[in-house]
Amino acid sequence: MIPVSLPLATGAVLFALGVFGVLVRRNAIVIFMCIELMLNAVNLTLVGLSSQLKSVDGPIFVMFVMAVAAAEAAVGLAIIIALYRRKQTVDVSHFNILKG
Amino acid sequence: MAYQALYILFALGALFGGVNVVARRNPVNSAIGLLFTFICIAALYILHGSPFLAMIQIIVYAGAILILVVFTVMLLALRDPGKGLAKFFTVPQKLFALFGAALLGGEMFYLAWHALAGVAAPGDADLATLSQPATLAQALFGKFLLPFEVASVLLLAAIVGAVALTRRPKGTAAMIDAPHPDEQGGPR
Numbered sequence: 001m002i003p004v005s006l007p008l009a010t011g012a013v014l015f016a017l018g019v020f021g022v023l024v025r026r027n028a029i030v031i032f033m034c035i036e037l038m039l040n041a042v043n044l045t046l047v048g049l050s051s052q053l054k055s056v057d058g059p060i061f062v063m064f065v066m067a068v069a070a071a072e073a074a075v076g077l078a079i080i081i082a083l084y085r086r087k088q089t090v091d092v093s094h095f096n097i098l099k100g
Numbered sequence: 101m102a103y104q105a106l107y108i109l110f111a112l113g114a115l116f117g118g119v120n121v122v123a124r125r126n127p128v129n130s131a132i133g134l135l136f137t138f139i140c141i142a143a144l145y146i147l148h149g150s151p152f153l154a155m156i157q158i159i160v161y162a163g164a165i166l167i168l169v170v171f172t173v174m175l176l177a178l179r180d181p182g183k184g185l186a187k188f189f190t191v192p193q194k195l196f197a198l199f200g201a202a203l204l205g206g207e208m209f210y211l212a213w214h215a216l217a218g219v220a221a222p223g224d225a226d227l228a229t230l231s232q233p234a235t236l237a238q239a240l241f242g243k244f245l246l247p248f249e250v251a252s253v254l255l256l257a258a259i260v261g262a263v264a265l266t267r268r269p270k271g272t273a274a275m276i277d278a279p280h281p282d283e284q285g286g287p288r
Binding site: 001007011015037090 | 121131144152157198211
């Protein structure tokens, strides 16, 4: 039997890695991949806790997270392509027209 | 015990892939690190007794989402990422980001390792029965039927949104084929 600490700790470290990546990287595609990393960390946490609590709700939530991640991938990559069309780059430091 | 050793091995593999995603300069290398993480997490799902979720993970994440990402990287043909405004994030900002992420991760790690370690299983349901696709399907199409339908509407909206975002307006058909400003030897 796997102790519940293991998935939770792995998920925590993976999530923090994703947050760090979103904060420091400037390539929009890499930022998108870091978001996927965070979603996976949350999924791992849900599966670990639900296998500890013997509940079926965790895997169901994971499926919904995957559906939302798929929708996010389609729209997010479309946004990235639209950004590239406008400025020929996906470096987010070039997109600062909202900066005061 | 062997399960735990395997679990730690795959967890370290997932973390290794995550470090690759964040640290590699080339987006393709990041994508391969992400693929490694997805496969390791699928293995962790199997060790948790959810082989069905592991298959879904491989199909949806490694099969669909990652291919889409790699396809976008290939379509955009990124040249020399980070040129120009390379000093946008200075070293103190990076340190601050590292501090914030480490604080968040450390807090969650501490909670996981200490506070939640004593969570006991309330029910006596069999884990092998719970992870069956039939059990999942009964929950998905029974208790969670409304969220399931809402998710299908969300996916439809995402399809429409993606098409609407990438549809090029009239008169800009050749824009994407224009040479990159940094490209050497191209028409000036």
